[in-house]
Amino acid sequence: xxxxxxxxxxxxxxxxxxxxxxxxxxxxxxxxxxxxxxxxxxxxxxxxxxxxxxxxxxxxxxxxxxxxxxxxxxxxxxxxxxxxxxxxxxxxxxxxxxxxxxxxxxxxxxxxxxxxxxxxxxxxxxxxxxxxxxxxxxxxxxxxxxxxxxxxxxxxxxxxxxxxxxxxxxxxxxxxxxxxxxxxxxxxxxxxxxxxxxxxxxxxxxxxxxxxxxxxxxxxxxxxxxxxxxxxxxxxxxxxxxxxxxxxxxxxxxxxxxxxxxxxxxxxxxxxxxxxxxxxxxxxxxxxxxxxxxxxxxxxxxxxxxxxxxxxxxxxxxxxxxxxxxxxxxxxxxxxxxxxxxxxxxxxxxxxxxxxxxxxxxxxxxxxxxxxxxxxxxxxxxxxxxxxxxxxxxxxxxxxxxxxxxxxxxxxxxxxxxxx
RNA sequence: GUGGCCGUAGCUCAGUCGGUAGAGCACAGGAUUGUGGCUCCUGAGGUCGCGGGUUCGAUCCCCGUCGGCCACCCCA
Numbered sequence: 001x002x003x004x005x006x007x008x009x010x011x012x013x014x015x016x017x018x019x020x021x022x023x024x025x026x027x028x029x030x031x032x033x034x035x036x037x038x039x040x041x042x043x044x045x046x047x048x049x050x051x052x053x054x055x056x057x058x059x060x061x062x063x064x065x066x067x068x069x070x071x072x073x074x075x076x077x078x079x080x081x082x083x084x085x086x087x088x089x090x091x092x093x094x095x096x097x098x099x100x101x102x103x104x105x106x107x108x109x110x111x112x113x114x115x116x117x118x119x120x121x122x123x124x125x126x127x128x129x130x131x132x133x134x135x136x137x138x139x140x141x142x143x144x145x146x147x148x149x150x151x152x153x154x155x156x157x158x159x160x161x162x163x164x165x166x167x168x169x170x171x172x173x174x175x176x177x178x179x180x181x182x183x184x185x186x187x188x189x190x191x192x193x194x195x196x197x198x199x200x201x202x203x204x205x206x207x208x209x210x211x212x213x214x215x216x217x218x219x220x221x222x223x224x225x226x227x228x229x230x231x232x233x234x235x236x237x238x239x240x241x242x243x244x245x246x247x248x249x250x251x252x253x254x255x256x257x258x259x260x261x262x263x264x265x266x267x268x269x270x271x272x273x274x275x276x277x278x279x280x281x282x283x284x285x286x287x288x289x290x291x292x293x294x295x296x297x298x299x300x301x302x303x304x305x306x307x308x309x310x311x312x313x314x315x316x317x318x319x320x321x322x323x324x325x326x327x328x329x330x331x332x333x334x335x336x337x338x339x340x341x342x343x344x345x346x347x348x349x350x351x352x353x354x355x356x357x358x359x360x361x362x363x364x365x366x367x368x369x370x371x372x373x374x375x376x377x378x379x380x381x382x383x384x385x386x387x388x389x390x391x392x393x394x395x396x397x398x399x400x401x402x403x404x405x406x407x408x409x410x411x412x413x414x415x416x417x418x419x420x
Numbered sequence: 421g422u423g424g425c426c427g428u429a430g431c432u433c434a435g436u437c438g439g440u441a442g443a444g445c446a447c448a449g450g451a452u453u454g455u456g457g458c459u460c461c462u463g464a465g466g467u468c469g470c471g472g473g474u475u476c477g478a479u480c481c482c483c484g485u486c487g488g489c490c491a492c493c494c495c496a
Contacts, residue, residue: 005487060494064421082496109496114421116490125496193493209492258495268496279496306496335454367454375456386454400456 009113009121019324020311025106027152028126028305032104035145037128040103042086044110048076054085054293056260058200065111079110082259083127084286084302085293091131092295100132106307118277118309128283129302131290136234139265139285139301140241146269146281146303147247153310154319155271159280161248162268164255165235167227169263169288175226176202182220189216206254217254224253231264238265261286265301273316274309281305330381330418331374332360335367341390345383345411352415358383375400381418 006012013021029039052062067079080086083105091097106126113119128145130138143161150156166172180202187195191210198205206217227235242249249267257266266284274280283303290298314320330349334342346360359377361370367386374382384396395414398406409417 008487065494111495113494114492115488116492119495123496127496204494276491277495282496304496309496333455366449368450368456369448371454371456373456382456384455388454396455398455406455 007121009115011120011122017311019327020314020320021307023320023324024153024307024311024314028106028149029104031145031149031152032128035102035141037102037104040087040090040105041107042080042083042090042105044080044108045077046080046086046089048078050085050089050293051078051081054088054261054289055082059258059260061111061258065113067110067112081109081111083107083109083125083304084129084259084261084289087127087129087302088289088293088295088300091129092290092293097131097290097295097298100130102128102130104128116277117275118306118312120308124307126305126307127302128305129300131298131300133301134287134299136238136241136265139234139238140245140247142283142301142303143242143247143249143267144245146305147245150269153314155313155317158273158313158317159269159271160250162252162255162270163239163242163249164252164266165224165227165231166256166263166266166284167223167231171226171228171231172203172263175221175223178221178226179203179205183216186216189213203256204258206256222253224251234264257282257284261289261292263287267303271313273313277306277309279306280309280313326378328357328359328377328379330356330358330383331377331379332358333367333370333374333382333384334361334386335370335384336387336390338385338387338390342385345385345395348411349383349415353418356418383414 032039048066048068051066055062057063061081066081068076069078071077087103087105091101091103104127107124108122109125110122112121115121128142130142147156147161150159167175180198183190183194183198183202183205187198189212190198190205191208191213194205194208194210194213197208205213206223208214208217224232224235239249255266255268262284264285264287267282268279269281270278271280272278281303283301285299285301287299290296290300332342332346342360346358349356349358359379361373365373371382380399380401382398382400384398386396389395389408393411394408395411396406396408397414397417407417
């Protein structure tokens with residue numbers, strides 16, 4: 001029979017990797033908690049319409065990257081490609097928007113793309129969405145919060161903030177027209193992809209990686225010159241707040257996003273330590289989305305943060321805490337016919353020392369092989385129960401990582417010894 | 421969807437100018453009776469991704485296919 005494999009682009013998280021993920025998840029959820037954000041968990045599967053309406057009919061995500069199929073009743077459903085749409089839907093549905101909400105989430109997202117470094121078909125995102133606050137102070141807060149996150153993880157030197165404002169929909173439309181006029185006159189100089197984008201999604205030409213296209217864009221109209229008054233003021237205030245908070249940023253007037261719902265503030269935290277997929281965290285303001293989705297008009301800001309990319313970065317930069325390697329503190333070695341005594345001793349220890357991560361050997365084997373496993377486990381102590389110990393209600397403690405002399409003592413005294 | 425590189429032991433890789441394969445690490449056992457790490461010895465482990473073609477004979481050459489990686493694209 002042919003070997004069954006995981007579906008392309010959908011990776012297993014193996015035991016060796018899970019400590020890093022647990023660390024990241026714990027760090028982030030604690031951080032969000034410290035800023036007063038509440039966790040929300042929404043379904044992985046949603047009505048297809050949710051995404052085509054929220055993300056945008058003409059986006060690549062909706063056009064060719066969604067996992068869409070019919071369920072048994074014939075309804076079109078989609079594995080979520082991003083987290084904002086579902087969060088907005090849930091907030092409207094459960095009347096959360098009668099007051100401001102600061103929310104965060106974590107979970108798998110699905111996009112049918114060709115896998116490469118930092119890009120999978122099932123990937124995981126942390127996200128933050130804030131509803132009901134229109135001022136730039138909240139934009140600043142989420143950026144300050146992410147800046148703290150980088151510091152906490154030890155990667156703030158490797159990550160830079162790119163900032164832009166897309167303006168309101170009118171000013172964006174005016175800019176798009178100007179850009180199309182400028183580029184249409186130079187159409188033959190554009191690369192193939194950008195020529196295609198000229199009709200479908202001209203703003204996306206701005207972040208083309210093609211060198212010649214970028215050269216052409218140097219003299220193109222600038223998005224920031226087209227900003228409406230309110231957006232411009234919002235942007236100016238945001239910059240002042242970031243300056244005051246000591247958050248560094250670069251203005252990148254060519255920064256646009258691939259999802260249609262963004263307006264005003266947009267940003268990306270980028271790094272060059274991840275290869276081509278350099279964006280770890282990105283988001284912006286989407287003041288029109290809630291109303292567009294059938295809720296009452298509600299301003300909103302948020303971002304998504306790629307978990308695989310973040311973990312990859314921490315591994316690459318070697319900034320994961322040393323302590324993650326050690327998974328157990330003690331390893332119980334049981335030789336001879338002592339199974340019940342060993343299991344009872346292990347339970348006793350788990351009662352007395354809740355912090356102790358104790359792995360009890362099972363499956364027999366020679367003394368020597370059990371000691372080898374004790375060593376490999378990374379434990380600090382080998383706790384030994386042989387027939388002598390079992391007969392006398394004793395246990396032997398051997399220190400695997402220090403020169404301290406091993407000792408045999410009454411089982412009842414062990415907790416006190418390890419505690420000290 | 422497009423392109424480049426790559427598929428040999430659990431892992432990292434070598435190798436055969438075409439005669440069915442090896443190293444290091446890891447794993448298992450041993451080096452005097454209940455003591456790991458270092459060292460030494462021994463062992464197990466591979467339909468050389470899969471299918472076809474050329475050939476007396478293919479892991480090696482050719483074609484196809486599947487898979488992986490990286491980049492474009494896209495985006496977190």
